Each structure stands twice: as structure tokens, then as C-alpha cells.
Amino acid sequence: MNSYQYAIQLLHDVSTDKGFLASANDISNYRRIWARDGVICGLAALLDGDKKLVATCKATLQTLADHQHYLGNIPSNVFYDEPKTILSFGGLAGRVDTIPWFIIGLCNYAHFTGDIDFAKAHLEHINRGLNLMEAWEFNHNHLMYVPRSGNWADEYITEGYILYDQLLRLWALRCFDKLFPNEVIHRKANRIQQKVTENYRKHKIKNDPYHPKAFSRMRKKDYWVASFNPSGYQKQYDAFANSLALFLDIDSEGFENELIAYSETLRKSLALKLLPAFWPPIKEGDIEWSMLENNRKYEFRNVPYEFHNGGTWQMVNGFYGLGLLVHNKVNEAKDVLTQIDLLNEKESWSFYENFNTETSEPTGVPHCAWSAAGAVILGQSLQGKKLLS
Structure with a gap:
């Protein structure tokens, strides 16, 4: 089999009648239906078109909808331990990114399959999620306030107006507006995009910055910074967020050229030739080290160059490749896929969760979906297929 066939086989291996599991291995809590993992696997299934995998995508979405909290939260994961069903909405903090992933997955499912009735049947679930995300703005100023540990980087230090979550919400609103055109939703998406483009990089803006004092002190970067909160900016390079910024094509001032140049220089400077999750890594002695070291329930995984602290994730780089394609960087996207395949191939196609960026050794869970x-x-995107965005 080739690399693509091995990847599809692993997706089959994690397919159940309730949805996609996070890993084919019975490790920790990975034998569960996870919102973000399941939807990302679902997007892969929709692009591929395999009937069984598409059905598993639908099952994943149904599982998440069935266990939505009455306030609108989508579970972080669902564990079927017959006869019990165990839900988690987060660990040390609730998860914010599960709602937009659910909406993105649902809208893409309806778009690819033509099953608009399935999406219509879940309009109440979508609207509850949209309303809760609006409530999470707290100050009704278009950006959600996300708790530390409130998204996929659940043991990292970002907190507040995290770029990744704003962009996921923007993607979800765009998808919903394309499926069910709505002027209110359309205007909201535009306002969020405006807030993002004005506040996550140093440039001259027409309106007042969200945080004038912090913005005045921020130095120019060739990327969108990770987050800001009342105490100021967290200026790390967040590969997932910057990949989404490229994919959603949020900028109209040519900044994507600077971002791609920075990202490609960083990627090619590292042994794995892929982007690390966050950069630079936080090290002992850095001001953020104590915060990072204590943000965990169990063992410490964020040693420098691993996990979210500078570790390399094939999944994140898949989205980076999508961003490159939106900007016609086809050769670069092909090279990213080649490097992803090389990592997935390690130890007889073990599909490790992530890798140590310094040593190139695998870390995390094997057979990660x-x-x-x-x-x-x-x-599939290199073959011309496009996700709803």
C-alpha cells in the first residue's frame, strides 16, 4: 500500500457505529469520540468520499449533537462504557473549540453529501452553539474570551482572546452562512474578521485597537500573534492559527506573503521540515515556564520541543498545507505532504500523534487518527477538492 492507503486504512480502523475514535490503540482516553479529532477525521472522509467513512462522519456528528449540553456546549469527548455513557466537556477548563468544529463538520457534511435535511434537523444545535459563543464574548465586542486550557492546546499557556478560536468561529459562521444564507450571520462573520485583522499584528488600523496599551507596545512580527488578554499579548507563533488564517484568506493587505515567507523559513530550518505547534519553545528559566509546568492534571508533557511546546504535529501541518494551496503555493504544499508522510511512516506506519522537533523522535499516542x-x-486538496469555508 502507499502512504494514502495506509492513512485511509487507519481511519477505517478507528471507525465505529458511534463515530471516529481518536486512536486505534486502547491508550488513556483515546478510545472515545472526540469532537475536534472526530470532525477532522470526518473532513478527511468527506474529501475522500469512502462511503463507510462518510457514514462514520455522520455518526460522529450525531453523537456530538445527542450529547450537547442544554446551554450549547459540545462535549470534548463521549465515552461509551456500556451501559453507561460518560461525557467530558473539558478537564481543568471547559473546551471552547468543540462548538465551531461541530458546526464546521455538520455544514461540510451537508455540503459534500447534499443531505441538507440532516443539517436542518440540527439547526437548534447549531443555534445553541452560536448563541453560547456569542455569550463567551462577555463584553459583546466580537472576540470570544477563552480560558487557559480551553482548546486543543489544553496544557499550553495561551489564554484570553486566542487567535485560533476566533478563526475557528469565523470558519463556522462562514460555513453556516453558505449553507443557510443569513444577513445577521454574514455581518457577524465580517465583524469578527475585522477584529482579527486589526488586533493580531502590528500595523496601522482605522479603528481603536481592542487593547490600546498592549497594542502600542507590540513589536512587528511576520505572523499573527497567538493571543492577548488584559495583561498584554502572548506573541508566540501558533502554527494552527496561522494556518487557519491562510486557509480562510483573512487578509487583504498582502500580509500573507510575509506570513508564508516566515513560515517556510521556519519550517525549512528544522530537522523535520514541518512547522512546530508553537514557537519558540518555552524553556526552564523563561518567565512563562512556571505557568506551563503547572498547567497539567497528571504528567508533564510540554518539555521543550515536545507536545504543544514546540512539538511537531502532522495534523497541524495538514492544515498549513491547505493554507498554502489557497495562496497557490502548490510545490510547498506538496513538500509539506511528503514530510507528513515520512513521519506517519515511522515504525511501520505508526501514525504517531506528534514528534520531538529537536530529536525527531516520536512522542504521543501511536495510530493517532x-x-x-x-x-x-x-x-485530496492537492487533487483539487475543497472544504466549505
């Missing part, structure tokens, strides 16, 4: 999904999504 979204490591396969990242390769499938980028591979």
Missing part, C-alpha cells in the same frame, strides 16, 4: 486525517485532507 488525525495524523492520518491531516495527510488525507491535504492529499
Whole structure:
């Protein structure tokens, strides 16, 4: 089999009648239906078109909808331990990104399959999620306030107006507006996009910055910074967020050229030739080290160059490849896919969750479904297929 076939086989291996599991291995809590993992696997399934995998995508979405909190939260994961069903909405903090991933997955499912009735049947679930995300703005100024540990980087230090979550919400609103055109939703998406483009990089803006004092002190970067909160900016390079910024094409001032140049220089400077999750890594002695070291329930995984602290994730790089394609960087996207496949191939196609960026050694869980999904999504996108965005 070739690399693509191995990836599709792993997605089959994690397919159940309730949805996609996070890993084919019975490790920790990965034998569960996870919102973000399941939807990302679902997007891969929709692009590929395999009937069984598409059905598993639908099952994933139904599982998440069935267990939505009455306030609108989508579970972080659902564990079927017969006869019990165990839900988690987060660990040390609730998860914010599960709602937009659910909406993105649902809208893309309806778009690819033509099953608009399935989306219509879940309009109440979508609207509850949209309303809760608006409530999470707190000050009704178009950006959600996200708690530390409130998204996929659940043991990292970002907190507040995290760029990644704003962009996921924007993507969800765009998808919903394309499926069910709505002027209110359309205007909201535009306002969020405006807030993002004005506040996450140093430039001259027409309106007042969200945080004038912090913005005045921020130095120019060739990328969108990770987050800001009342105490100021967190200026790390967030590869997932910057990939989404490229994919959603949020900028109209040519900044994407600077961002791609920075990203490609960083990627090619590292041994794995892929982007690290966050950069630079936080090290002992840095001002953020104590915060990072204590943000965990159990073992410490964010040693420098691993996990979210500078580790390399194939899934994240799959989305980076999508961003490159939006800007016609086809050769670069092909190279990213080649490097993803090389990592997925390690130890007889073990599809590790992530890798140590310094040593190139695998870390995290093997047979991780979204490591396969990242390769499938980028591979299909290189063939001309496009996600709803």
C-alpha cells in the first residue's frame, strides 16, 4: 500500500457505529469520540468520499449533537462504557473549540453529501452553539474570551482572546452562512474578521485597537500573534492559527506573503521540515515556564520541543498545507505532504500523534487518527477538492 492507503486504512480502523475514535490503540482516553479529532477525521472522509467513512462522519456528528449540553456546549469527548455513557466537556477548563468544529463538520457534511435535511434537523444545535459563543464574548465586542486550557492546546499557556478560536468561529459562521444564507450571520462573520485583522499584528488600523496599551507596545512580527488578554499579548507563533488564517484568506493587505515567507523559513530550518505547534519553545528559566509546568492534571508533557511546546504535529501541518494551496503555493504544499508522510511512516506506519522537533523522535499516542486525517485532507486538496469555508 502507499502512504494514502495506509492513512485511509487507519481511519477505517478507528471507525465505529458511534463515530471516529481518536486512536486505534486502547491508550488513556483515546478510545472515545472526540469532537475536534472526530470532525477532522470526518473532513478527511468527506474529501475522500469512502462511503463507510462518510457514514462514520455522520455518526460522529450525531453523537456530538445527542450529547450537547442544554446551554450549547459540545462535549470534548463521549465515552461509551456500556451501559453507561460518560461525557467530558473539558478537564481543568471547559473546551471552547468543540462548538465551531461541530458546526464546521455538520455544514461540510451537508455540503459534500447534499443531505441538507440532516443539517436542518440540527439547526437548534447549531443555534445553541452560536448563541453560547456569542455569550463567551462577555463584553459583546466580537472576540470570544477563552480560558487557559480551553482548546486543543489544553496544557499550553495561551489564554484570553486566542487567535485560533476566533478563526475557528469565523470558519463556522462562514460555513453556516453558505449553507443557510443569513444577513445577521454574514455581518457577524465580517465583524469578527475585522477584529482579527486589526488586533493580531502590528500595523496601522482605522479603528481603536481592542487593547490600546498592549497594542502600542507590540513589536512587528511576520505572523499573527497567538493571543492577548488584559495583561498584554502572548506573541508566540501558533502554527494552527496561522494556518487557519491562510486557509480562510483573512487578509487583504498582502500580509500573507510575509506570513508564508516566515513560515517556510521556519519550517525549512528544522530537522523535520514541518512547522512546530508553537514557537519558540518555552524553556526552564523563561518567565512563562512556571505557568506551563503547572498547567497539567497528571504528567508533564510540554518539555521543550515536545507536545504543544514546540512539538511537531502532522495534523497541524495538514492544515498549513491547505493554507498554502489557497495562496497557490502548490510545490510547498506538496513538500509539506511528503514530510507528513515520512513521519506517519515511522515504525511501520505508526501514525504517531506528534514528534520531538529537536530529536525527531516520536512522542504521543501511536495510530493517532488525525495524523492520518491531516495527510488525507491535504492529499485530496492537492487533487483539487475543497472544504466549505
